[in-house]
Amino acid sequence: MAATRSKKTTPSRKKPARRAGFTAGRIPKGGANRPQNDIRGMIAMARRARDFAFAPFSRFKVGAAIRTRDGRIFTGCNVENASFSLTLCAERTAIFKAISEGTREFTQVVIVTDAAKLTPPCGACRQVLWEFAPDAEVILANVRGRTKRMKMSALLPSPFDSRDLE
Numbered sequence: 001m002a003a004t005r006s007k008k009t010t011p012s013r014k015k016p017a018r019r020a021g022f023t024a025g026r027i028p029k030g031g032a033n034r035p036q037n038d039i040r041g042m043i044a045m046a047r048r049a050r051d052f053a054f055a056p057f058s059r060f061k062v063g064a065a066i067r068t069r070d071g072r073i074f075t076g077c078n079v080e081n082a083s084f085s086l087t088l089c090a091e092r093t094a095i096f097k098a099i100s101e102g103t104r105e106f107t108q109v110v111i112v113t114d115a116a117k118l119t120p121p122c123g124a125c126r127q128v129l130w131e132f133a134p135d136a137e138v139i140l141a142n143v144r145g146r147t148k149r150m151k152m153s154a155l156l157p158s159p160f161d162s163r164d165l166e
Contacts, residue, residue, distance in 0.1 A: 039110070042073060043141045046112040049075035049090065050143075056080060062119070063112045064090035066098055066133070069105040074098040091125040095132060106133035109152075112141045118148050126156045134159070 042065040050063025055078055062078045076093025091111060098106070109129060113119045118140035121129060129136065134152055141147045 038067075039108075039139060039147075042067060042108065042110040043112060043139070043147070045073055045075050046090075046110045046141070047143060049077045049094075050112050050114075051077075053077040053090070054079045057082070057084070061114060062090040064094040065110045066091075066094045066106050067108040068098060068103045069107055070103075072098075072103065074101070074103075089122060089125050091121050092128050095128060099132070104132060106136050108137045108139065109133060110139045110141060112143065114143050116142065116144070118142060118146060120155055126152075127160065130156050130159045130161060134161075 046063040046065040048063065049065065050061050053061035053063065055061050057080050060078075063075065064077070065073050065075045067073050074094045074097045076090045076095075076097060078088065078090045079093065080087045091109065094109075095106070106129075109121075111119065111121060119142075120126075120140060121138070129138075129152055136152045137149060138152055138155060139147055139149050
C-alpha cells in the first residue's frame with residue numbers, strides 16, 4: 001500500500017498592513033490649504049509609524065515624520081532595548097533613515113505621542129535635529145488631536161555644533 005501524502009495546510013494569513021514607517025513618500029501638492037493639509041498628512045504618517053514602536057519597557061510609543069527640502073517624508077518610531085542606553089528615539093530613526101538615503105536638508109519634523117501633554121524631543125534628538133535641521137519647524141502632536149508648532153531654535157537655544165569645533 002502506497003503511503004499517501006497529506007496536504008500541508010497553512011493557516012490563512014491576512015495581508016500585512018503597508019509599513020508606512022519604512023518608505024519615503026510625497027504628500028500631494030496643490031490646493032489653497034496646502035500647508036495645513038501637509039501638516040495633517042505628516043501627523044497621520046507619524047501616527048502610523050507610532051504603531052510600529054517597540055516599547056515593551058516604557059510603553060511610551062512615539063512616531064515621527066520628517067520632511068526633506070524636496071518634499072519627501074521619512075518616518076520613524078522608537079525602538080527600545082533592554083540595555084536602555086541603546087534605545088533609539090523616533091525622531092532619530094526618521095532622520096537617520098533619511099540621511100542613509102542621501103538627504104541632508106529638512107524643513108519640518110512631526111512628533112506624535114499618546115501623552116496628554118505634548119512631548120518635545122529629548123536632548124539627544126534635539127542635538128541630532130540641530131545638526132541637520134536647525135531652521136526646521138517642529139510640530140508636536142498627540143493622538144487626541146492637540147498640536148503645537150515651534151522652531152528648532154526655540155527647542156535648542158544654545159546648541160553645540162560644528163562652529164564649536166573650530
